[in-house]
Amino acid sequence: MTDDVHPSPPAGRAASESGLIRWLLIGTALVFLTTFLFLPLAFVFVTGLKKGLAVYLAAIVEPDALAAIRLTLLTAAIAVPLNLVFGVTAAWAIAKFSFPGKSVLITLIDLPFAVSPVIAGLIYVLIFGLQGWFGAWLAEHDMKIIFAVPGIVLATVFVTFPFVARELIPLMQAQGTEQEEAATVLGARGWQTFWRITLPNVKWGLLYGVILCNARAMGEFGAVSVVSGHIRGMTNTLPLHVEILYNEYQFAAAFACASLLALLALVTLALKLGVEYRARGMRRPVQEAAIAASVGVK
């Protein structure tokens, strides 16, 4: 337990803390992390399984729960690809070209992160709701966006908007344009350059963005809650279903469904670690090449 610390502090005591202080700091940090992270996670699974596996499974295969799971998957299946395409396109324009107003554009892309999810829902109610801009027109043509699936998808697209773009822009900016330029000069067409050069270079960053985007798309609560209308079996996503069960004091069922979402979070964290690990392995040869190049130039 004491084979920790950094190897042999050269300047003696003052370059590091004494053992007692070190363990005090570690202890405090671990108590804090356990209270706020580990216990809530454990609580979800323990409460979900408290009344036995049969109750747990019954809560998940119940028709309303299945409908909620289906809607959650559908929403993510629409929102994630949309924002993936947007993220790649935006990163291509921003990282590979120079144009005035670029930093403003980057700030605008970040905007949905700064906006409260409740407001994200509200804006679509203002536009498509019954009293909204297009409300009368939509009612005339018998179309529903608010309190229906399209509204849920729109709100989800809004809150997950920046994830992919935000991962890709700094990565592609750091990589520069030399490789693509070389490919173009050698006669590659635009799409060829993209598929063979750009995409392999950013694949881990891209995957990372998609994983985070998907987690948020499946777990979004505030924005979706405003536009969904909470119609059971119709416009309830899994997080909304959890809320309804909880408010009806069906705690075992609520936590059983919540444990599915917690599982999603754990899978997300595991995938994220995996991607970070692979990306680190990828980066090393590139860095070495860069160092070699700079030494050669000098």
Next chain:
Amino acid sequence: MRSIAAEAKDSPETLKDAPLTRPVRRLDEVKAAKQPVVRYAFDAESARVFSPRKTARRHRSVLPGFGLSLGFTIVYLSLIVLIPLSAVFIKTASLTWPAFLAIVTAPRVVASYRLTFGASFGAAAINTIFGLLVAWVLVRYRFPGRRLADALVDLPFALPTAVAGIALTGLFAANGWIGSLLDPLGIKVAFTPLGVLVALTFIGLPFVVRTVQPVLEQLPRELEEAAATLGASRWPIFRRVIFPVVLPALITGFALAFARAIGEYGSVIFIAGNMPMVSEITPLVIITKLEQYDYNGATAVAVVMLVVSFVLLLAINALQAWTRRRQGAQA
């Protein structure tokens, strides 16, 4: 070389008198190390092309797809984000100024600001202190479970907020795992403003850790060793050497956690109890007004929150630029 050969034939004296030592000044190695120019150019024309600032106008990229990708980006951004957001401001513009003020300064709304901003500030402050501690422990020490702890820090990003909300409520309720320990002490967390603080602390936890961690990792050990060799003891070293380097990242982390907390809804509403004037957060006020079909009221309060969010976003951008500059100066 040829001109020198010609010169040797034409006027041997000039060549003979040529200075034997070349009038080249000593290389400025310090500057070269601080600002390495890795790319070099043979002439002034291409040097201008390589200079990072002026690239835009002088250098036309050979890469295709600029118009298409930028056009798509702007159209999609406008349709999904900009036009819908402008709806809030356009809707509010239909209100008269006194009517707007009456809505956003109603006692119940003001009480909700006090709770939202107060609890967000408190939670961000807690996260700043403990976030620095956690980042320090994760970067500097090796102990069993370190990797697990490091991975778990991101949990609030990945766990749906509704799940976090019901889990924290269960934990901190009077009969919960933690609540039952606090209850005999007379501390009630769930269904009080204290519960809001707990939920917002959970939500903001990763921000400070993840902004401070890379700065600590890059902090050169030599600085501390030098200070120690010069006779400084541990606490002054931390205060004078480490803390100033970490400070910009710490403030950025605080601002990010604060910004996230003021908009938070899902994790708070379960634990807050939602009593008007006491434990009702501003996003909930917006939802309540919407459910009563009071669209004017909801949008007016939303405008106040949006303006605060925008100001924070700009402040965070400036802070991050500052952090990068400080780190650049360090490296």
